[in-house]
Amino acid sequence: MNIFRFPSPEPAPEDRLHSEARDWLILLTSGQATAADARALRQWCAQSAEHALAFERTKALWHGLKPAAEALQTPRYFGRRAFLGGAVAASAAFLLVRYSVPGGFSGIGADYITEVGEQRRFDLGDGVSLELNTQTRVSRRTMADGAQGIELLSGEVEVLARQTTPLKVQAGAGWLSASQARFNLRNTDQSVCVTCLDGALLVDVQGQRIHLESGQQLTYSAQQVSPPKTVDTSAVIAWRQQVLVFNDATLSQVIDEINRYRPGMLLLLNAELGKRKVQARFSLDQLAGVALLIRDAYGATCTELPGGVVVLS
Structure with missing residues (x-):
């Protein structure tokens, strides 16, 4: 028996823009959107007046649905397609994503974690302590020689190292080494910034070994390494x-x-x-x-x- 399949008609440009705008709103209100996502949305809206208008209309729809969303007491099992199908389903989908995955997926399995607005201190022993800033994920690492190490997966941390054996710290594409130092380390939006607050440390990145002393800051990514510069450390650790x-x-x-x-x-x-x-x-x-x-x-x-x-x- 022959089965004839007819291709689905391509959506009209206006329908496609509104669908993309809805997807942006789902991401934005999911509790998992990042600063990079916000920048990407700004770029999407800036592509044309039609893009901006599609987002404005979708935003107005969500704003009008706020009372309905707040009235729902428990998540319902609706997904993204349910959102596209109707207003009430949109509210339910928002609540499902928002409350069923608290904190998102970044850094699952990390040893030391802070959530939005949270700051915590951890003493690792052997002269090492960590002050974690908001939304930070840090994991322990064991070096080949058995020495203690850590990795900053995301967020920001102030590290105090007072030990005879250098502490090894991985952040993005680089490794830091310090035995008598206090430094601020930040890993956000695929960029790493390290500021030496006291003492001295070494940074190995892209085949370079860079020495930082108190008051110096280095920024790097997988693509480039900026020259060290002197900064106001009080602003860095405010x-x-x-x-x-x-x-x-x-x-x-x-x-x-x-x-x-x-x-x-x-x-x-x-x-x-x-x-x-x-x-x-x-x-x-x-x-x-x-x-x-x-x-x-x-x-x-x-x-x-x-x-x-x-x-x-």
């Missing part, structure tokens, strides 16, 4: 005093950093506004209302979405 300090940063950079500390996400869609330079100092307990501060300071429009997402445009 998070230890529950403060974020921004000196001559763009508003986009400020928002990306704030997103590491607060539930949900701030999403800035105004590219020109994102380029504005900022001198700011925020206490971490101010971050719940930071969207209103940005609105009042820069005239941005705020739209609240489910899951603590605030769109600034």
Whole structure:
């Protein structure tokens, strides 16, 4: 028996854009979106006026559904296709993803973990202690010679090493070695930044061995290594005093950093506004209302979405 199969018609460009916009909203409100995802969404919206309009219309739909989402007390078993099929299913899908996978999947199996807004101290013994900042994953590593080592999988940590045998630390494409040092190490968005706070340390990356002393900072990725520079270390470790300090940063950079500390996400869609330079100092307990501060300071429009997402445009 012959079975005839007819190809499915290609979706109209407008339908395709709205489908992609819905997928962006699902990711954005899933609790797993990153600063890199936010930047990618800004780039998607900037492709054309039609892209931006599709996102605005989808955002308006979700905003209108907020009461329905809040009324649902338990997750229902709807998936992404259910969202595409109707408004109530969209709310249920959001709640399912949001509450069935708390904390997301980054760093599963890590030995030392902090969640959004959490900071914790861990004493590893043998003269090594860790101060983990928000959303950080660190694992123990045993070196070939049996010495103690750790790997910063993601996030930010202040490391204190006071031992005779150098502590080995892996972060991204590089390895650090320190026996008498205190340093701040950050691994976010596929970029690593190490700041020597006290003592000295060595960084091996891309065939280079770089010596850092107190007050020096090095940034590297799998593609490049920037020259070491002298920095204000008090600004680097301000998070230890529950403060974020921004000196001559763009508003986009400020928002990306704030997103590491607060539930949900701030999403800035105004590219020109994102380029504005900022001198700011925020206490971490101010971050719940930071969207209103940005609105009042820069005239941005705020739209609240489910899951603590605030769109600034």
